[in-house]
Structure formats: C-alpha cells, structure tokens
Amino acid sequence: MVKLGCSRFLLSCHVLLCLSAIWVLAMADVPAGQRPGCPAKCGDVDIPFPFGIGDKCALHSGFNLSCTNTSVDGVKKPLKGNFEVTKIILPEAKVRMNTRAISSQCYDPAARSMNYINFGLNLTDSPFWISEVDNKIIVIGCNTLAYMTSSTYVIGCRSTCKNVTLENGKCSGAGCCQADVPKGIQYYHGYFNENYNTSTWPDNPCSYVTLMEKAAFSFNTSYVRSNSSVFDETSNGVVPIVLDWKIDAHACEEAKNTSSYACVSSNSVCVNATTIEPGYLCNCSDGYRGNPYITDGCQDINECLENANACGNGICENTPGNHTCSCNPGSSMVNDVCVEKPSRFPVMPVVGASVGVVVFVVALACACMIQERRKLQKMKRDYFRQHGGLILFDEMRSKQGIAFKIFTEEELQQATNRFSEQQVLGQGGYGTVYKGILKGDVEVAVKRCKTIDEQQKKEFGKEMLILSQVNHRNIVKLLGCCLEVEVPMLVYEFVPNGTLFQLIHGNHGMRISLATRLGIAHESADAIAYLHSSASTPILHGDIKSPNILLDMDHQAKVSDFGASILAPTDKSQFITLVHGTCGYLDPEYMQTNLLTDKSDVYSFGVVLLELLTAKLPFNFNPDVPAHEKSLSMMFMYAMKENKLDQILDVEIKDGDNTEIIEEIAELAMRCLEMCGDNRPSMKEVAEKLDSLRKVMQHPWVQRNPEEMECLLGEPSSMASSAITSAEYFSIEKKAVNDLQSGR
Structure with missing residues (x-):
C-alpha cells in the first residue's frame, strides 16, 4: 500500500499543474480600446475585449488567448494556456474554462497498492482567481478524506459509504461530500489522507477530489462503483471551473490616473474587484449595456422598446440612460398609473377621499415600520440569549472589576464606518478584522467571525468570560464582544505596528x-x-x-x-x-x-x-x-x-x-x-x-566583580573583573549545572 501521511503531505504540497498565464503589464503605455483586425469569435465562443487572439489584440498579456483546432470535428476552440475557454461573461468579469485538475486514488488489485494521481491549478501572477461563489470542492468515494491546499488554506471533507444510504443528486457525506472554496485564492492542489482512505475493492475501487463549477455537478451513486475515471466517462476527463478576473492590481482611485486606464467608454464606471488584493474592472453605467473597455462600447438601453409595460398605460419616452413616463391630455399620473381627471363639481368628495387614502397609507406605513422594528429587536434578544449573554451578565456582576464590555451592533457599525472595506486590517479562515474608533477616540480591532455551531452558541458566553480574564503584557487584550448578531463579534485592543x-x-x-x-x-x-x-x-x-x-x-x-x-x-x-x-x-x-x-x-x-x-x-x-x-x-x-x-x-x-x-x-x-x-x-x-x-x-557579565562570580559559580574566578564571551558563558553555565547535579 502506498503511504501519503502528513510528513509526505509537507513534501508533496508543492506539486502543481500550472496554468501558464504570466501576468506582465508590458502594455502599460498602450491606451485601452478595441484593436482593429482582431477576431471577435473563435468557433462558437465570443471573444470580447479586453480578451484577444493574436499579437496586441488583448489589453495585456494576461488576457491573451489562442484559437486552435483541438477536436475531431474541425471546430476551433479558444485556449488559455492548455485550458479550453468555453465562455467569457463580460458584465460579471467571469471566465468559464475546462480543466483536467482532477486528483484520484484507485486500488490496483495486481500490485495490491493504491495508485495516486494528484493535480492542481496555479493562477499566481495572472489576473484570474477562483470564484468562491460559483465553485465547490467535490470529493467522491467511500471512506475517503480528501483536501485541497492553497497558499494559506487547507480545506476538505470526508465521504463514507458505511451505514448510510447513497442518493442521486445528494452530496452531503454519503459517497460524496463538498466544501466551500475560500475567498481570493489563486492556487490549489488536491490530496488524500490515507489514515482514513481505505479501499473496499472491488465494490468501490476509486476516489476523486476536484474543484469545479457547482452548477455543473450532480452526484450519481454509480460514481463510487466505477473502476475507471468517473470524469472520463461523464465529461471526457475535464471539469468546468469559473474564474473571476480584474484588469490590473490598481484600485479605481489609482487606475484613473494611469495612461492604461481601461474604462474608456463614455458611459462606463470603474468598480473595485472583490478579491482580497487590490484591483479593478469596468461596468457600463446604469441604463447602458455593452463593452466598457472599448470606445463608445456602452450603449443606451431603450426601456420603452424592451419593456412594453415600462409606463403602464402611459406614454413612454426614452432618455439617455433612463426613460420618462407621461399621460395623455385629460389624465394624470397617480402612483405610476394614468387616471382620468375628475370633473370639477365633485371636488370636495375627491379631496376628502384622497386625504383619507393618504392618512391610511401613512398609518399603515408607520404600523409596518413599528412591526419591523419589534421583529428586529426580538431577533437581537434571541441572538443575545443563544450566545449566553444572560449568563455572561450574571457572571460579570458576581465578579466585580472585570474590564470587559458587551457592545451593541450599532456601536461597532459606527466605530468601523458600517464595516467599510477601507477599515479592513486583515482576513483569515475564521473572519475579517476591521479597525474601529470608539467614543473617546479609542482605537480597537473588531473581528467579524464567519460561522459558529449550535453547541458553541450555548457555551459562547462562558468562554468569553474565560478569555476576558486573560491578562498578559504580550497578549492582545480582549476588550469585549457583541452578542446581538447571528455570529458574535470580538473587540480587541489595537496594536499599531503591523505583524x-x-x-x-x-x-x-x-x-x-x-x-x-x-x-x-x-x-x-x-x-x-x-x-x-x-x-x-x-x-x-x-x-x-x-x-x-x-x-x-x-x-x-x-x-x-x-x-x-x-x-x-x-x-x-x-x-x-x-x-x-x-x-x-x-x-x-x-x-x-x-x-x-x-x-x-x-x-x-x-x-x-x-x-x-x-x-x-x-x-x-x-x-x-x-x-x-x-x-x-x-x-x-x-x-x-x-x-x-x-x-x-x-x-x-x-x-x-x-x-x-x-x-x-x-x-x-x-x-x-x-x-x-x-x-x-x-x-x-x-x-x-x-x-x-x-x-x-543584554548582560554578558561585563561588570561582574570577583565576589559575585564566586557566589554564582561556587569557586573563585579570575575572569570576574573583565568581560567574557558568549562561549565562555555557556561553558560556565554548563559547569554550574553539572555542579548542581553532582550535589556540590
């Protein structure tokens, strides 16, 4: 049996299948815009700018594609490196590709050992990263613990076939499991843990782990019984993956001052990318659509033609980026509906009815606002109780002098400017840390955690009391917490000089x-x-x-x-x-x-x-x-x-x-x-x-006098009045230890 324990994991963590997409901004001085003479399609796939096929057809080399005949039917397909591009979604800044990054382990009955094939994907130094919204980590197999590694994460899951019922379309641990993709990663590699991966050959000979588009995967119970690659049988050995992208590593404020600024359409806007690292992309302004990366690429949407009910029974007139509604003579607009004007003689009844309707609507709106506010307050009280807030209050009253505060959600929102991205200090596997300023100009770090299970909700108040009593000069002080939210937030002292x-x-x-x-x-x-x-x-x-x-x-x-x-x-x-x-x-x-x-x-x-x-x-x-x-x-x-x-x-x-x-x-x-x-x-x-x-x-015994040396070493010292080296110190220290052990 081939072994791949933790020590081998540390050795194999580097094995990659790299996507050759070297992101070099060599065209920084080339103005953005469509290049003439460049193909707009490859096979059935549209190639919108900033992507391009051919010399200087892309905005920069990170978006270069090739168009190659890779199929028996003679249809050309666009490639990024060795991977087929199947769709470019310009408004959402996404690319759909086919990849062969599928790791597998299969039992070889002849050799009586496991055969491993480990693959991964490396997008480092490219404008792409793996979409955490559109993809999932998928593990297929019986008694299989598999995981993905990236530069800062190790994440995976375990599937089993023992004492469970396998169901088609269900991937929650029985023959198949899945895990979320961390945010902002550009690299991953698949591995198996043999301590849990036991073969049940010939019934369940193979296991698989891959990262792929979640909408494209549906589990079938036959997958765990296949003695050849499941993905070879179902998709010719490839799986789709969705990548997000950005133009370059500048935020919008910086990019607008560069000669290579890509949002060249007169009706386009710059949008900061959602990845952890800085970056930007372009969108058409509201009321426009098209390609914001080419001159005049964003065109006005004619809402009147596209939506027959844009103005109901009124007259629709298109305007740049919007539309207006009006009524025919003799009618007026009431609540976006054209109604005929009443005759003059029943003015008072109409006015009275209108006032009554207005009063009724205002009263109804106030009642709804009060009801929603009560619901919100009840939700906050429920969260507070779930997280052990009452227990924490009682303990704090019984133990006077604890410097620990229970904050409200509103206090922390004000301190962090509504948890603005500009206040982010760092992000990790458990949550995001924001810089905040409390009343009195007290700087703090607010940790907004991601998840918490039901058992932890019950024990959270007690655990907060334990952590509040941690008091050490070299430990960041926990100042308090907020319990009236779904996942509690922690408030620490702010340490200003980085990590x-x-x-x-x-x-x-x-x-x-x-x-x-x-x-x-x-x-x-x-x-x-x-x-x-x-x-x-x-x-x-x-x-x-x-x-x-x-x-x-x-x-x-x-x-x-x-x-x-x-x-x-x-x-x-x-x-x-x-x-x-x-x-x-x-x-x-x-x-x-x-x-x-x-x-x-x-x-x-x-x-x-x-x-x-x-x-x-x-x-x-x-x-x-x-x-x-x-x-x-x-x-x-x-x-x-x-x-x-x-x-x-x-x-x-x-x-x-x-x-x-x-x-x-x-x-x-x-x-x-x-x-x-x-x-x-x-x-x-x-x-x-x-x-x-x-x-x-700090004190290499430079100033020791003879009496002090004699006291420390148990015998007179001729070196006591002069400086000694570190080597002499360690020699003296070892002699002192030996003397103590021998009873002298």
Whole structure:
C-alpha cells in the first residue's frame, strides 16, 4: 500500500499543474480600446475585449488567448494556456474554462497498492482567481478524506459509504461530500489522507477530489462503483471551473490616473474587484449595456422598446440612460398609473377621499415600520440569549472589576464606518478584522467571525468570560464582544505596528538585530506559555504563525487570535470532516490524528523561530525549487544534519560574537520541531530558555566583580573583573549545572 501521511503531505504540497498565464503589464503605455483586425469569435465562443487572439489584440498579456483546432470535428476552440475557454461573461468579469485538475486514488488489485494521481491549478501572477461563489470542492468515494491546499488554506471533507444510504443528486457525506472554496485564492492542489482512505475493492475501487463549477455537478451513486475515471466517462476527463478576473492590481482611485486606464467608454464606471488584493474592472453605467473597455462600447438601453409595460398605460419616452413616463391630455399620473381627471363639481368628495387614502397609507406605513422594528429587536434578544449573554451578565456582576464590555451592533457599525472595506486590517479562515474608533477616540480591532455551531452558541458566553480574564503584557487584550448578531463579534485592543511577518518579510529596508528577534521570540513564547498553563482555564491557540504576532511601536510582541479556537470546530468528528490550517506551520502529528494539543502550538512556534533565524518563508511554492527546500522546517533539518546551518541564516545576524547564541536557538527550534509531540518541550520550557539567552545578550557579565562570580559559580574566578564571551558563558553555565547535579 502506498503511504501519503502528513510528513509526505509537507513534501508533496508543492506539486502543481500550472496554468501558464504570466501576468506582465508590458502594455502599460498602450491606451485601452478595441484593436482593429482582431477576431471577435473563435468557433462558437465570443471573444470580447479586453480578451484577444493574436499579437496586441488583448489589453495585456494576461488576457491573451489562442484559437486552435483541438477536436475531431474541425471546430476551433479558444485556449488559455492548455485550458479550453468555453465562455467569457463580460458584465460579471467571469471566465468559464475546462480543466483536467482532477486528483484520484484507485486500488490496483495486481500490485495490491493504491495508485495516486494528484493535480492542481496555479493562477499566481495572472489576473484570474477562483470564484468562491460559483465553485465547490467535490470529493467522491467511500471512506475517503480528501483536501485541497492553497497558499494559506487547507480545506476538505470526508465521504463514507458505511451505514448510510447513497442518493442521486445528494452530496452531503454519503459517497460524496463538498466544501466551500475560500475567498481570493489563486492556487490549489488536491490530496488524500490515507489514515482514513481505505479501499473496499472491488465494490468501490476509486476516489476523486476536484474543484469545479457547482452548477455543473450532480452526484450519481454509480460514481463510487466505477473502476475507471468517473470524469472520463461523464465529461471526457475535464471539469468546468469559473474564474473571476480584474484588469490590473490598481484600485479605481489609482487606475484613473494611469495612461492604461481601461474604462474608456463614455458611459462606463470603474468598480473595485472583490478579491482580497487590490484591483479593478469596468461596468457600463446604469441604463447602458455593452463593452466598457472599448470606445463608445456602452450603449443606451431603450426601456420603452424592451419593456412594453415600462409606463403602464402611459406614454413612454426614452432618455439617455433612463426613460420618462407621461399621460395623455385629460389624465394624470397617480402612483405610476394614468387616471382620468375628475370633473370639477365633485371636488370636495375627491379631496376628502384622497386625504383619507393618504392618512391610511401613512398609518399603515408607520404600523409596518413599528412591526419591523419589534421583529428586529426580538431577533437581537434571541441572538443575545443563544450566545449566553444572560449568563455572561450574571457572571460579570458576581465578579466585580472585570474590564470587559458587551457592545451593541450599532456601536461597532459606527466605530468601523458600517464595516467599510477601507477599515479592513486583515482576513483569515475564521473572519475579517476591521479597525474601529470608539467614543473617546479609542482605537480597537473588531473581528467579524464567519460561522459558529449550535453547541458553541450555548457555551459562547462562558468562554468569553474565560478569555476576558486573560491578562498578559504580550497578549492582545480582549476588550469585549457583541452578542446581538447571528455570529458574535470580538473587540480587541489595537496594536499599531503591523505583524512579525511584515517585519521579517516586508521590503522596508530596516535592519533587524538578533537582540530584537530574540526579544520578540521570548515575549511570544512567554505569552503562549501563559495561555497553556497560567490562564484561569488552559487555552490552546491553534494557529501560531508570524502573521498572528503583532508588534507595538517598541517592537514588543503581542500574540493575537488566541481566542480563534473558540470558533473552531470543537467536536472530534468535525475535526475529521473539516481540516483548516496554515501551510508551513501545521503540526504533522495533528494532521495524522486531527487532535489539537499544546504540543501543536510548540511545533508552530518552532517554525516562527526558523523565520526569525533565516528570514525565509515557511513554505516556498516555486515549482523550480528542489523538494527538500520547499518546507522551511525540512530545509532547516537538512542543514542541521549536514552541519550547514550558516548557509541558511539571515545575513543580518551572522556575527561571530553571537554564534553560540544562534546555535542554542537552533537547537531549541529542533526540539520544537520533533515529529512526536511527546518529545517536544513545553512552551514554559521554551520561554525560560529564550529568557536565559536574552539575558546573556543584554548582560554578558561585563561588570561582574570577583565576589559575585564566586557566589554564582561556587569557586573563585579570575575572569570576574573583565568581560567574557558568549562561549565562555555557556561553558560556565554548563559547569554550574553539572555542579548542581553532582550535589556540590
């Protein structure tokens, strides 16, 4: 049986099937607009600008297509790289393609082993990303746990055939399961977890995982019994996928000032793209349609011709971008309907009736508004009770002095400018974080979470009380929460100086000393150790990584997202069916057992130590990089084994005076990265070791007098009155430890 455990997952995370779409804005100085002489169709597919076939026919190379005869019937088809383009939807900025990115595992009875075919898709450095609205991750098979990896996500699901009834058209775990596509990803790769993938050959020989258009898939129970590719039988080995796109990486405000601004139609508007990274696209203005990327491409819509009832029984007159309605002489417009004017003599009855109607309508509108307001208030009260708000209130009254506030939804909306996109600080697997300003100009970070299950709703109030009592100088303070919404929101203190990831990997031209790095490492380890052992209730972080370590103006570390595990699945079966994490930081033991422990945090912190020592990314997705250099932890282990640590260190900390301290940090990182969790140190041990190394750098015993040295070492010292090196310090430290162990 071929094995593909978590350790092999870390090796195979880089295997890609790349879509060759290199997005180089080489035509930045070429004005936007339709190129003359360029084909508008390829086969049966329309090719609207900014896409194009031929030299300089597209807006830029990211939208270049080829038109090739790929079928036996002689019909030409448009291709992007090796993938067939079946439809370009211009108003929605979407492209539908056929891809062969289908991963499979099939049991080979002759070899008595599993055969694996793993595929993926890479849209990096292109204007495209995978639509999270139109696609789903689909898994087919019996006893199959499969997942997709991207640059920041690991997500999948589990399907089974045991003790369940398979149904056609139903994909919810019985023979077939599906998972949502994360927002804004450009890369994915499919894998299987053999700890759960057991063959039931000959009845169910094969399993599959792919990412495809959700509207194009319908499960059939025969799929799990096929001994050849299901997709070969149903769709010639391809699946459709829907991609979103943008013109370039400028937001609208910046793009309008460039010579290559693409919204050239006089009746077009610029729209910011919905992806996480900046970008823009063009639409026709309201009342117009057509192609906003070509001159005069947006044409007026004649509502009077297209909609016979645009003005009811009145006279419709088309206007640029709109239309007007009028009535024939002797009639007047009442509630968008032409009615005949009454004769003059019954004026008073008509006026009285009109006033009565107006009064009735106003009264009815007020009654509806009051009823809707009552419904909204009742909904907020229900949410408050569901999330344990009453329990939290009672506990807060019984425990005086807790600096924790329960915010209203209106307070947080005002603080974040109605959760404006301009206030977004970051996005992750559990939610979006916004910057807010409360009354009194207090800056805060508001976390708007995505989902919460029914069990967590009942326990949320109690868990908030536990987190509110977390008090450590190196942990971001939880100030309060909002419970009157469907999914609770958390309010944290605002830390102004960015993340450790930005400090290490950002292009800021600033030199980071070893002392600064060691200080950040010690403060972060001390905070995590506090969560594990010193908090009133032990808390597992679950997502230790450099983006979750914030820095204040003095580069003091502040560990954030320590409450994220509250909103993560807590039931063991959920961990089996839904896997989340950050590639490069994941504990191999957690990937095999799906059980989160304090030693999982230790492993992730070991990767953070490697980032501080090497200034390298935790995982390198470049397909040209050798396999052992993909994962930073594997590269480090290889370097330590070959005694080549110096070759991967950051050049900014290579200093002969600090060699021993760097080696000590590297040894500590090796202990943290042990494959078996039981062999890793606790976070308390890690923090104590880093504290001792930090003190050595800050106070290398330069000013010690002979009496102090004699007291510390138990014997006179001739070096006490002069400075000693780090190497001498470690020699003295080891001697002192040996003396203590021998009873001297």
